[in-house]
Amino acid sequence: MKKRLISSILLTLLMVTLVSSPILAAYPTDKALNYIVCFNPGGESDLTARAQQKPLEKVLGTDVVVNYKIGGGGAVGWSELVNSNPDGYTVAGFNLPHIILQPLVRDNPGYQTEKIKPVYTFQSTPNILAVPKDSQFKTLDQLINYAKKAPGAVVIGGSGSYSANHLGTLEFNQAAGIKTTYIPFTGSGEAVPALIGGHVSALMTYTSMGKQYRDDMRILAVASEERVPALPNVPTFKELGYDYVEGAYRGMAVPPGTSEAKIKKLAAANRKLNNDPEFQKKLESMGFQLVNMGPEETEEFIEKRTKYYRQLLKEVGLL
Known part of the structure; x- marks a missing residue:
């Protein structure tokens, strides 16, 4: 009788522990999801987060609050992410190649790239080279010919340092055999104006931004x-004789230490939206x-691209 009573008490305690366990607790609850955007309002990361905000709230059953942490080509926001509580309620948009390039080049x-835990990769945007409507450059060759005659005189702006736009400018210089001056802005929302x-x-x-x-x-x-369906009349660099392909991939990430169960729940929500x-x-x-790449696929993709960018950085003299 005594043994049976002790067993019953132990079983009750075990059940209480399991029910109250954060692993088995409902996620998410009514606590809001903090969605960090690392670039200016009006840029690609912001446009995506805003498009996702209401549908994510519907799928997850809780509020999604967008917060801006701007600076360092995204590094300010990603630094905050990796130091946040891994409770599943802080996420951030991540950008490739940015999160690969910055730790490779900056002291x-x-x-660190491996500290950013990917949840999902959901979209991409190829680079474009654009000039003002009233620019003297009507074609790519006109800009290139001018840059050859006046090295450094063509000033090319872009979103962030050691980003797809920054590296893309260096790759373009290399492919065209020219020298231009790159000016980083804190995001496309600042660069376009x-x-x-x-x-x-x-x-x-x-x-x-071109669209x-x-x-x-x-x-x-x-x-x-x-050619990109959204811009069907715009030729590719390859069409024009320059072997240059580059752009950005974007997704959602969480702090290191976030449970696999919560990552899977967030990944499923992103996949449902897409x-x-x-x-x-x-x-x-x-x-x-x-783009539809889950956590494991994204990690594999990051590993593959890291090898590619490490070699590319050596070729353009940054590593």
Whole structure:
């Protein structure tokens, strides 16, 4: 009888422990999800987060609050992410190649690539080279010929340092055999007005900005293997004789130490959004190309791209 009573008490304690365990507790609860955007309002990361915000709230059953942590080409936000509580309620948009390049090149970017735990990769945007509507450069060759005659005189703006735009400018210089001057801005939301205002000669930006501001800029070429459906009249660099393909991939990440169960829940939510026809139509109309890579696929992709960018950085003299 005594043994039976002790067993009953132990079983009750075990059940109470399991029910109260944070592993088995409902996730998410009514606590809001903090979604960190590492670039300016109006840029690709912001546009994506805002498009995801309400659908994510519906899928996850809790509020999603977008917060901006701007600076360092995204490094300020990613530094905050890796030092956040891994409770599943802090996420951030991540960008490739940015989170690979910065730790490779900078002494102390505030984070390491492997500390950013990927949840999902959901979209990409190839680079484009654009000039103001009233620019003297009507074609890519005109800009290149001018740059050859006046090395460094062509000033190309872009989003961030050691980013897809920054590296893309260096790759373009290499492919075209020219020297230009790169000016980093804190995001596309700041870079595009600088181009339109005539503060830079050209802009290395993304297809999404080309789509949104097509009436304010002249797009000379797109850095993709094939023409982009959102900009069907824009030739690729390859078409024009320059072997240059580059762009950015974006996704959602969590702090290191976040449980696999919570990562899977967030990944499933992202996949559900990307498979929704209405959401697909909205993103594609904005110039984004949808991508579907879960946590494991993204980690493999990051590992593969790290090897590629390490070699590329050596070729352009940054490593």
